[in-house]
Amino acid sequence: GSAKPMKSDVKLVGEILSKPPIVAPISITIEEASKILIKNNINHLPIVDEFGRLVGIITSWDIAKAIAQNKTSIEEIMTRNVVTTTVNEPVDVVARKMDKYNISGVPVVDKNNKVVGMVTSEDLSKLVGYTIKW
Amino acid sequence: GSAKPMKSDVKLVGEILSKPPIVAPISITIEEASKILIKNNINHLPIVDEFGRLVGIITSWDIAKAIAQNKTSIEEIMTRNVVTTTVNEPVDVVARKMDKYNISGVPVVDKNNKVVGMVTSEDLSKLVGYTIKW
Ligand SMILES: C[S@@+](CC[C@H](N)C(=O)[O-])C[C@H]1O[C@@H](n2cnc3c(N)ncnc32)[C@H](O)[C@@H]1O
Numbered sequence: 001g002s003a004k005p006m007k008s009d010v011k012l013v014g015e016i017l018s019k020p021p022i023v024a025p026i027s028i029t030i031e032e033a034s035k036i037l038i039k040n041n042i043n044h045l046p047i048v049d050e051f052g053r054l055v056g057i058i059t060s061w062d063i064a065k066a067i068a069q070n071k072t073s074i075e076e077i078m079t080r081n082v083v084t085t086t087v088n089e090p091v092d093v094v095a096r097k098m099d100k101y102n103i104s105g106v107p108v109v110d111k112n113n114k115v116v117g118m119v120t121s122e123d124l125s126k127l128v129g130y131t132i133k134w
Numbered sequence: 135g136s137a138k139p140m141k142s143d144v145k146l147v148g149e150i151l152s153k154p155p156i157v158a159p160i161s162i163t164i165e166e167a168s169k170i171l172i173k174n175n176i177n178h179l180p181i182v183d184e185f186g187r188l189v190g191i192i193t194s195w196d197i198a199k200a201i202a203q204n205k206t207s208i209e210e211i212m213t214r215n216v217v218t219t220t221v222n223e224p225v226d227v228v229a230r231k232m233d234k235y236n237i238s239g240v241p242v243v244d245k246n247n248k249v250v251g252m253v254t255s256e257d258l259s260k261l262v263g264y265t266i267k268w
Contacts, residue, residue: 060194095263125255129229
């Protein structure tokens with residue numbers, strides 16, 4: 001039969017933001033970026049300017065790309081055209097956005113493009129674990 | 135208010151397996167593993183023996199760990215104690231399992247420990263995007 005819709009009380013990105021975002025300046029090296037990912041157990045590292053505004057993103061996948069393609073600088077591997085969300089976006093909208101762009105994390109930005117959080121597929125996957133009932 | 139439970143028609147891991155699993159032998163190098171991750175746009179690479187049975191897993195996070203800790207061989211960075219699932223496990227059970235171990239992917243194995251698929255937080259996140267209704 002066709003999938004019955006899931007009903008959920010958790011609605012907005014702002015409701016699932018757990019920790020303050022970990023970000024880094026564009027001046028870091030690939031090794032420094034790797035250390036930040038490992039130290040914080042994360043896969044997504046927004047890159048910000050001196051005002052905390054989003055300029056790009058580095059993921060553990062980009063680090064693998066650096067190895068696979070012999071790239072040596074952050075500029076060569078970082079993504080600049082970053083898909084973002086806001087605290088007021090519904091969780092199903094951001095889930096579809098991640099699916100559409102085939103990404104596993106989106107920075108949460110405010111109206112000044114400052115990074116205020118990070119939402120990953122791991123955060124959304126938790127909703128499946130804790131608010132599903134049969 | 136307390137979260138109302140989500141009701142979902144999608145129940146078992148077997149129902150969300152999309153592609154055949156991409157696996158690799160333990161003999162590969164870190165560079166080869168990185169190329170496989172990039173070529174296939176994946177973050178999780180189960181490592182199998184000559185019979186296709188699971189012996190470990192490598193993720194893009196492990197590639198970043200290799201850079202951060204100057205490791206040069208797969209043996210040094212792969213995880214051997216792999217959390218797995220089966221086609222008959224409910225999706226909310228595997229979602230909680232991933233949360234508990236802070237991992238974003240689990241290989242799907244059969245009774246002979248052969249890898250028959252891969253479930254990632256991205257797969258579960260899609261459920262949030264397409265079967266949630268308010
Ligand atoms: C602990 S997670 C932390 C970062 C992030 N949560 C993630 O899943 O990438 C990263 C580590 O988990 C390991 N890992 C990934 N999938 C696993 C699984 N199914 N069972 C056991 N360990 C796994 C990886 O090999 C890597 O060393």
